[in-house]
Amino acid sequence: MSVIYILISISIVVAAVFLYVFIKAVKSGQFDDDYTPSVRMLFDDELQKDNKQKTETKIEKQN
Amino acid sequence: MNTQNCFHCGNDIVKTEEILFEDKSFCCLGCKTVYEIFSQNDLTSYYDFEKAPGATPQEVHGKYDFLDNREIVSRLLEFEEETVHIVSLYIPHIHCSSCIWILENLQKLQKGISQSQVNFSQKKVRITYDPQLTDLKTIVLLLNAIGYEPYISLENYEGIRKTVDRSLIYKIGVAFFCFGNIMLLSFPEYFEVGEYWIDQYKDFFRWLIFALSLPAFFYSGWGYYVSAWKSIQSRMLSIDIPIALGIIVMFVRSTVDIVFDYGQGFFDSMCGLIFFMLLGKLFQQKTYSFLSFERDYKSYFPIAVTKINRDGREEATQVYDVEKGDRLLIRNQELIPVDGILISENAYIDYSFVTGEEVPIAKKSGDKIFAGGKQIGKVIEMEVLHSVSQSYLTQLWSNEVFQKKTNLKYKTITDTVSRYFTPALLLLAFISFGYWIFIDTNTAFNVFTAILIVACPCALALTAPFTLGNVLRIMGNRKLYLKNATVIEQMAKVDTIVFDKTGTITSNKKSAIAYEGTPLQEKEIGKLKNLLRASNHPLSRRLYDFLPVMELLEIREFEEITGKGIRAIVANSEIRLGSATFVGSSKTEKSKQTNVHVSIDGEYKGKFTFDNQYREGLEKLFKRLSRKYSLTVLSGDNEGERDNLTQLLPAGTILVFNQKPEEKLAYIKELQEKGCNVMMIGDGLNDAGALAQSNVGISISENVNVFSPACDGILDASQFSKISYFLKYSHNAMKTIMMSFGLSLLYNAVGLSFAVTGNLSPLVAAIIMPLSTITIVSFVTVMSNLYARKERN
Numbered sequence: 001m002s003v004i005y006i007l008i009s010i011s012i013v014v015a016a017v018f019l020y021v022f023i024k025a026v027k028s029g030q031f032d033d034d035y036t037p038s039v040r041m042l043f044d045d046e047l048q049k050d051n052k053q054k055t056e057t058k059i060e061k062q063n
Numbered sequence: 064m065n066t067q068n069c070f071h072c073g074n075d076i077v078k079t080e081e082i083l084f085e086d087k088s089f090c091c092l093g094c095k096t097v098y099e100i101f102s103q104n105d106l107t108s109y110y111d112f113e114k115a116p117g118a119t120p121q122e123v124h125g126k127y128d129f130l131d132n133r134e135i136v137s138r139l140l141e142f143e144e145e146t147v148h149i150v151s152l153y154i155p156h157i158h159c160s161s162c163i164w165i166l167e168n169l170q171k172l173q174k175g176i177s178q179s180q181v182n183f184s185q186k187k188v189r190i191t192y193d194p195q196l197t198d199l200k201t202i203v204l205l206l207n208a209i210g211y212e213p214y215i216s217l218e219n220y221e222g223i224r225k226t227v228d229r230s231l232i233y234k235i236g237v238a239f240f241c242f243g244n245i246m247l248l249s250f251p252e253y254f255e256v257g258e259y260w261i262d263q264y265k266d267f268f269r270w271l272i273f274a275l276s277l278p279a280f281f282y283s284g285w286g287y288y289v290s291a292w293k294s295i296q297s298r299m300l301s302i303d304i305p306i307a308l309g310i311i312v313m314f315v316r317s318t319v320d321i322v323f324d325y326g327q328g329f330f331d332s333m334c335g336l337i338f339f340m341l342l343g344k345l346f347q348q349k350t351y352s353f354l355s356f357e358r359d360y361k362s363y364f365p366i367a368v369t370k371i372n373r374d375g376r377e378e379a380t381q382v383y384d385v386e387k388g389d390r391l392l393i394r395n396q397e398l399i400p401v402d403g404i405l406i407s408e409n410a411y412i413d414y415s416f417v418t419g420e421e422v423p424i425a426k427k428s429g430d431k432i433f434a435g436g437k438q439i440g441k442v443i444e445m446e447v448l449h450s451v452s453q454s455y456l457t458q459l460w461s462n463e464v465f466q467k468k469t470n471l472k473y474k475t476i477t478d479t480v481s482r483y484f485t486p487a488l489l490l491l492a493f494i495s496f497g498y499w500i501f502i503d504t505n506t507a508f509n510v511f512t513a514i515l516i517v518a519c520p521c522a523l524a525l526t527a528p529f530t531l532g533n534v535l536r537i538m539g540n541r542k543l544y545l546k547n548a549t550v551i552e553q554m555a556k557v558d559t560i561v562f563d564k565t566g567t568i569t570s571n572k573k574s575a576i577a578y579e580g581t582p583l584q585e586k587e588i589g590k591l592k593n594l595l596r597a598s599n600h601p602l603s604r605r606l607y608d609f610l611p612v613m614e615l616l617e618i619r620e621f622e623e624i625t626g627k628g629i630r631a632i633v634a635n636s637e638i639r640l641g642s643a644t645f646v647g648s649s650k651t652e653k654s655k656q657t658n659v660h661v662s663i664d665g666e667y668k669g670k671f672t673f674d675n676q677y678r679e680g681l682e683k684l685f686k687r688l689s690r691k692y693s694l695t696v697l698s699g700d701n702e703g704e705r706d707n708l709t710q711l712l713p714a715g716t717i718l719v720f721n722q723k724p725e726e727k728l729a730y731i732k733e734l735q736e737k738g739c740n741v742m743m744i745g746d747g748l749n750d751a752g753a754l755a756q757s758n759v760g761i762s763i764s765e766n767v768n769v770f771s772p773a774c775d776g777i778l779d780a781s782q783f784s785k786i787s788y789f790l791k792y793s794h795n796a797m798k799t800i801m802m803s804f805g806l807s808l809l810y811n812a813v814g815l816s817f818a819v820t821g822n823l824s825p826l827v828a829a830i831i832m833p834l835s836t837i838t839i840v841s842f843v844t845v846m847s848n849l850y851a852r853k854e855r856n
Contacts, residue, residue: 004264008271012244019240026232036183039160040167 071098072210073115093119097209101165104172109165116161118210126394127207129367129379130200139199139215141189147177148194152213154206157186166211173197173205188213217364217382231348234283235341241279242334245272246829249331253826269321269328276330280314284337302481302524305488309519310337316512329516332828336521339836343528347535347548364400364451368393371444382451389447393438399445402454405430407443412436423604476552476800477527481520488518495819506821513823517814522807522835526800530843534796537851542779543761543789550775553759554793556740560688560786561731561753563745564698564708567763569676570780576609580661580669587663589613590633594640597621598629602659603640606671628659636664643670680784682711687787689713693739697722697730699749728752744778744786795850803843810835 025031069076069090082089085102089095097117101109109116129135142149156162162181166188169179175196180189188211190202206213248268251261284307291307294300310333317328369392370380377392382400385391390406393399399412411423414436423439426432432445434454451457492514499507531548538545545551562568583591593616595607621631628641639646639662646662660670688694695717696708702720709718719730731753734741743750743757746764754760754774762774763783778786814831817823 005267008248012271012275015240015244019236022236023233026229026236031229031232033182033184036163036181039163039183040181042160043164043167 068115069094070110071095071115071117072119073117074119091119093210096120100172100209106165106168106171109161112161112164113159116159118156120208120210121212126397127200127203128369128377129365129381130198130203132367132379132381135366135379135381136199146193146195147191148199149189149191150199150202151187151189152203152206152215153185153187154211154213155186156211157181157183157188162211165209169202169205172209173202176202215366217366231341231345234286235338235345238279238283238334238338238341241275241283242331242338245275245331245334248272248275249327249825249829252327253829265327272327272330273318273321276314276317276334279334279337280310283341284310287337287340299478300482300485302477302484302520305481305485305515305518305520306340306524309515309521312512312515313519316516327825329825329828332516332825332832335829335832336519339833340521340524343525343532346532347528348532365398368397368400385447386450387447391445391447393443393445395438395440395442397438399432399434399436399438400454401434401447401451402449403432403445403447405432405443405445407445410443411439413439475527475549476797477524480523480804484520484523488514491518491815491819499821509823510818510821513818513821514815517818517823517828517831518811520807520811521832522810522839523804525836525839526803526807526843529840530796530800530803530847533844533847534792534851537847538789538792541785541789542782543776543785544778545776546774550759551793551796553740553775554742554790555797557742557759557790558692559695559734559739559741560692561695561697561734561741561743561757563727563743563750563753564696564704565700566746567744567750568678568681568696570678570765576606577672578669579672580667583661583668585613587668590616590636590638590663591640591661593618593633594621594629594631594638597631598623602673603629605673606659609671638663677711678780678783684784684787685712685716688790689715692790693717695719695730697727697753699723699727724749724752728756731756792850796847799843799846799850802846803839806842807835807839810838 067075070087071089071094074090076088076090080091082092082095084095084098087098089098094117097120098107101107137143140148140150154166157166163183166181167179169188169190170176173192175194176190176192178191181187182189192199192202203213203215248271251268252265287303287307287310290301291303294303313329313333313336317330317333320326320328364382367379367381368385370378370385371390371392372378380389385401391401391403405426405428408428410426410432412426412432413423414433424436431448434451434457492511495514496507496511499510528548531551534551535545535548538551588610592607592610592613595603595610597618598604598607616634619632621629623629624641624645628639628645630637630639630641632638640659643658643660646660647665647667658670658672661668685694693715694712696712696719698704698718698720699722700720705718705720708716712718722730727750731741731743735756735758741757742759742761743753744761744763745754746762750762751773754762759776760774761776761778763778763780765780778789810831814823814828817827
């Protein structure tokens with residue numbers, strides 16, 4: 001049954017790692033803005049639709 | 064697609080001004096230009112996310128010239144390196160997903176921008192750019208050109224970076240980590256009592272639990288010990304005292320329990336308690352990060368003004384560098400930052416910002432003009448008399464009475480209850496201890512600690528945060544944005560409501576003017592316009608602005624008869640404008656609306672009707688409020704509207720006119736000294752002092768993104784008629800709290816009955832504690848939502 005020492009130690013270490021990751025995430029400001037990222041992730045498809053070459057030439061024309 | 068509304072900004076299109084471009088209709092050239100920019104750069108997806116998301120770009124001419132000044136720019140920057148500059152700009156127009164999309168694709172519109180990131184809740188965009196390829200002015204002008212004008216004020220220049228306090232979230236994280244692990248490790252002993260393997264490993268489990276409880280006890284719970292200690296020092300029996308006492312007793316007793324092998328202790332309950340209470344704190348902390356409740360004059364002031372040098376060159380100068388004797392150029396709609404003397408021939412200055420008087424004041428060359436006014440019309444020149452720090456407005460603001468009292472000790476409802484709860488609890492603990500000590504010393508200590516543990520008012524302490532936090536959110540959804548939860552408690556105590564007049568019970572929007580009668584020909588309108596030009600009467604000014612621009616004509620024999628009207632001979636015809644009797648109309652009618660009648664060459668033509676400028680639902684609101692509250696209207700204006708208001712408002716409403724900002728403040732103070740709890744509802748800076756002095760200061764705003772003075776709450780103007788609803792709701796919120804207090808005391812009674820008889824086991828504590836918390840939280844949430852729905856109409 002002494003395997004329980006190892007198992008519990010592992011489980012605590014795993015939990016501690018999660019706590020560490022959580023604190024790091026908070027510190028880096030990930031939870032400061034809880035709205036914009038939820039909208040931003042929906043844009044990705046739109047961005048790929050744009051034809052890059054065309055965009056660049058158009059910009060140059062405008063300048 | 065709707066042809067009635069502009070494709071870009073969604074405003075109604077005036078048929079004659081409609082612009083068609085690529086099969087889409089626009090209301091003005093500005094909107095079309097923005098569309099053109101987007102379509103040339105393949106950014107028309109902007110219009111896919113939301114319908115008509117844009118804004119019409121405003122004219123700027125030279126408004127941002129100060130961004131050529133290196134020093135000013137570097138104060139605005141967040142990060143500055145040779146090839147990388149980062150700037151955060153506040154853009155009030157940010158309101159939908161299209162906004163996020165376009166602003167995060169700025170690099171497609173401007174070379175040199177490498178990244179732009181929107182923070183929607185703060186309405187800010189953070190732009191990273193290469194200063195060798197572009198500069199801040201170009202970016203700001205670009206933003207303006209696409210309808211996203213940033214707001215840059217003196218406050219940005221001061222550059223006080225707010226450090227974000229995230230310690231509460233860390234504490235919750237740590238508490239949850241401890242709570243979760245301890246709970247799991249406690250289960251074996253709860254359920255496998257007396258088994259062989261438990262006996263063998265229980266020391267390991269217990270000491271591990273002990274070790275895990277240390278971070279929660281010392282780090283997460285620390286705030287409670289500090290505030291309990293503070294309230295003992297100030298001799299206030301706040302709710303934090305029994306909480307801190309409960310946590311400490313729990314920790315000490317549990318430690319003693321495991322050291323002497325009496326049992327497993329209450330570590331799981333202790334960590335759960337800390338975790339739930341911190342969660343309550345977080346819930347109450349809801350803030351509207353895009354609104355600011357603590358503004359001062361700095362957020363209204365421009366960063367720079369245009370100075371005219373001795374050699375006649377114009378130069379953008381930082382306002383703090385403006386000195387006595389300098390000559391300044393003030394453009395249309397610009398704020399005058401310092402006191403000075405007018406050099407240009409004449410000027411119209413709108414002081415509504417300072418005094419609340421909405422009619423612009425005419426000034427002639429040589430007149431003194433004060434800081435805080437806005438120039439309306441053409442560009443003027445002025446000579447500076449005082450520097451910014453010595454100007455009228457700055458002095459007014461620095462006046463001590465105008466500062467919002469932040470450390471005003473306010474007793475919350477929880478503190479009031481705890482004043483009785485804490486002594487009662489201690490008394491009970493000592494009585495039980497005294498009783499048991501004669502029977503069994505060991506049990507006596509057990510009972511004593513058990514009482515303090517089980518009575519630890521977790522549910523009691525959670526009631527107010529969860530109710531008020533929820534109410535705060537519901538009010539926010541209904542467009543009343545409160546600074547914090549204690550404002551709701553204050554609102555429930557209000558017995559006197561003071562309204563400002565201009566901009567609060569009247570609307571700031573230009574009221575509609577309608578013409579009735581024989582249609583006027585263009586020539587006749589021209590004559591009218593010329594007559595009006597000569598008059599300074601408020602109604603004349605409004606009508607003048609309403610009529611289309613016409614050529615100048617010669618006026619003779621101009622006469623202004625006070626209280627009646629104006630007359631003159633314009634291009635050989637006599638024109639009379641004024642009351643019905645003055646122009647010679649036989650019709651006498653009683654009407655609440657203001658009418659101006661016209662006659663030309665003695666012939667009656669018709670009348671201009673000015674729409675009632677009071678807010679919708681004003682009469683009803685005052686009628687409803689007058690049943691419960693005493694009402695006052697304070698106005699910076701003259702008595703001109705007295706008759707109109709007495710007719711409109713219920714009897715008993717006190718009307719006070721000609722009030723300067725300081726007098727408004729003094730009036731509120733006087734009411735408070737009489738023992739009234741005053742709610743002040745105002746708008747402009749002229750109410751700032753009164754808003755700060757009142758118990759609850761609510762600022763009305765046509766557009767909540769525009770700036771309002773320091774206050775406790777911001778109400779969207781469209782919700783003006785709902786004030787009575789909000790007040791009633793705050794009463795119901797307090798009722799909910801009282802009911803929930805009863806419920807949590809019931810739980811305490813059950814727990815105490817276990818404790819007093821000496822039967823409190825860790826398992827009972829571990830069940831009662833979360834159960835009471837969950838009951839309370841769900842009860843108050845359901846109740847506050849129920850009340851919100853009931854009172855909706």
